[in-house]
Amino acid sequence: MARTFQTVGVVGLGTMGAGIAEVFARAGLRVVGVEVDAQALDRGRGNLHRSTERAVSRGRLSQDERDGLLARTTFTGELSDLGDADLVIEAIPEVMDYKRALFADLDRVCRPDAVLATNTSSLPVTAIAATTSRPGQVVGMHFFNPAPVMGLVEVVRTVVTEDGAADDVAALARRVGKTPVIVGDRAGFVVNRLLFGYLNHAVTLLERGVAAKEDIDTAMKAGAGLPMGPFTLLDLIGLDVSHEVCEVLFQESRDRVHAPAPLLRELVTAGLLGRKSGRGFHDYDGAAARAAAEPAATRRAAGAAAGAGGRLGVASVHVFGEGADDLSSRLSAAGFEPGEADEADVVIALSGTPVVEHAARLPRPERLTGLHLVGERVAEVVSTVLTAPEAARAVADLVKVLGRTPVACADRAGFVVGALLYPYLNDAVRMYDSGYASVEDIDTAMRLGCGYPAGPFETLEAVGLRTVRDGLRALYAEYREPFFAPTPLLDRLVTAGVTSVGER
Ligand SMILES: NC(=O)c1ccc[n+]([C@@H]2O[C@H](COP(=O)([O-])OP(=O)(O)OC[C@H]3O[C@@H](n4cnc5c(N)ncnc54)[C@H](O)[C@@H]3O)[C@@H](O)[C@H]2O)c1
Known part of the structure; x- marks a missing residue:
């Protein structure tokens, strides 16, 4: 029979723990929050008080609900106060030695039938479970930040997790309004595994000089429809955390795409950790150091970007490739004359394949720029090794006339x-x-x-x-x-x- 959880312990009331405690207390469960010392306990209590105060002021929680929530939550510095808990969730720092020591202690103080869960993002749950006498009752319960807002919980079942334990925890996640997915114990689970392969690859594209970081961010946000570009997201997560997650993924996969990009390491070593330090890939303190996180090769490629100055006086345009008629007529409507390939001011190849293959066949290849339309709002403006920077700038301007945002990039497979x-x-x-x-x-x-x-x-x-x-x-x-x-x-x-x- 599925167990019902009434009392939940949360160990560590930092960024995640305070949010997790709030999730359970909001749903009507009793919560026991544990911290290391009185100061940390005050901080943890403060986190919960502030967060629920904000929820009331935004109309997401009534004052009565907040009072009830706080009344159901107790704070303590003693692990032994978890003796009645049906489930304990650990949310202390991501250090294996700390987690193993804590789980050995939890195993001693908690009821033998209590489920022990870790909120770890990247450490093996199996190794944490192995420190207890009840590895079958240990699972991962991976919440996302901010826990009260984010809907997903990855419930991690190890090879020794007993039947039913992960299902019961998933049912509890549903009861508190979350959507659980049950997965095995692999580095990064689902989300971080897929997300960080992509984020690390974005850094590699930047390092290779395929496009500037602003262009890559624009391409993925406005072009691919993601909520933010990869460099904005990396800065938000923190470059130190991102580096560590990639490292953990690499240790398991041994796949080069997970090996942290050298630029990531360099930024972390320099103390440029992203938003929390005021600067990472982007600068949050001011404009002064904006270019610093960008390799020189990329800055050169970005010289061909839209609005970089020195506009070409373009009167005539020749377009070829798939969709050329449509683009030509839109350009004509915007006042540009159609011209022949050998005499037009600029030549545009609508192409998804290497643009340089077309350039090599033209009498004046420096006038040729590739154009690849992405979604409804973005166009990748592709410079080959032969493209004159003025031609790429002119095409970027044309793209704006057409109501799209240009993304300057090099002639590489897949563009951005x-x-x-x-x-x-x-x-x-x-x-x-x-x-x-x-x-x-x-x-x-x-x-x-x-x-x-x-x-x-x-x-x-x-x-x-x-x-x-x-x-x-x-x-x-x-x-x-x-x-x-x-x-x-x-x-x-x-x-x-x-x-x-x-x-x-
Ligand atoms: N921050 C995120 O975005 C995020 C997202 C998902 C998962 N996680 C994971 O959640 C865990 C916690 O991360 P965080 O960002 O909340 O860390 P944090 O540093 O904000 O909070 C950790 C808290 O644990 C307390 N603590 C340390 N040792 C303790 C002990 N032995 N007993 C009780 N309390 C102790 C600290 O005083 C601190 O308040 C980590 O495993 C992390 O990987 C973090």
Whole structure:
């Protein structure tokens, strides 16, 4: 019979613990919050008081509900006060030695039938469970920040977790208004595994000088429809935390895409940790040091970006490639004359393949710029090694006339959006194919854990399996990175003419 949890202990009342305590107390459970000393206890109590005060002032909680919530919550410095708890959730710092010592203590003071859970983001739950005499009753319960707001909880079942324990914890997560997904004990679980592969890859694109960080952020936000660009997100998470998560992923996967990008390490070593230190990839203190986090090669590539000055007086434009007629007529309507390839002021290749292949066939290749439309709002403006910076700037200006935001980038497979999106989708297919999680759980996890408008399988279907497979083949052919090779499942589905993955 499924157990009912009435009293929940939360150990560590920092950023996550205070939020987790609030989630349970709001849902009517009794909560016992534990901290290391009186000062930390005051801080933890303060966190909960402030957060619930804010919720009242924003109309998300009534004063009566807040009073009830606080009355159900007790604060203590003694672990032995957890003797009555049905479930204890640990949210102390991400250091294995601390967690193991704590779980050995919890095992002594808690009832033998109590479930012990860790909120760890990246440490193996199995190794934490092994310090107790009840490894079958130990699970991961991974909340997202801020816990009262974020809907997802990853419930982690290890190979020794007893039948029912993870299901009972998942049922509790549902009871307190969260959506649980039950997964196995692999580094990064679903969300961090998929998210950090993508974020680290964005840093690699920046290092390679494919595009400037602002352009990459714009491409993924306005072009791919994500809530924020990868560098804004990295700064928000913290570059030290991000570096550590990538390192943990790499230790397990031994895949180069998880090895923290050298630029990430350099920024962390320099103390540029993101928002919390005032500067990371972006500068939150002022404009002075804005360019510092960017390699010189990228700054040069960005010289061709929109609005960099020195506009070309463009009167005539020649467009070729898929969709050329439509673009030509829109440019004509905006006052630009159509011109022949050998005499137009600029030549635009609407192309998803290497633009330089077209340039090599033109009499004046310096006038050729590639253009790749992404969604409704963005156009990637592609400079080859032959493109004159003035030509790329002129095309960026034309793009603005057409109501799109230009993203300046180098002539590399996938440009920016494809290079970041396709390997992420491929990784999701790989995760599903390995039996780690279902299509539905992976989609749910990415939607709720990252606030993405769609899960990776929904995006894959929207973009088209064949387009993604072909994009991955191009990326693999260019970089020879095994991670970019289409997973055999994706390849087979495309060959079979199937348009969706899995059981949906
Ligand atoms: N911050 C996030 O975005 C986030 C998201 C998901 C998961 N996590 C995970 O949650 C855990 C906590 O992270 P956080 O950001 O809340 O850390 P934090 O530093 O804000 O809070 C940790 C708290 O634990 C207390 N503490 C330390 N040792 C203790 C002990 N032995 N007994 C009782 N309290 C103790 C500290 O005083 C501190 O208040 C980590 O495992 C982290 O990986 C964090």
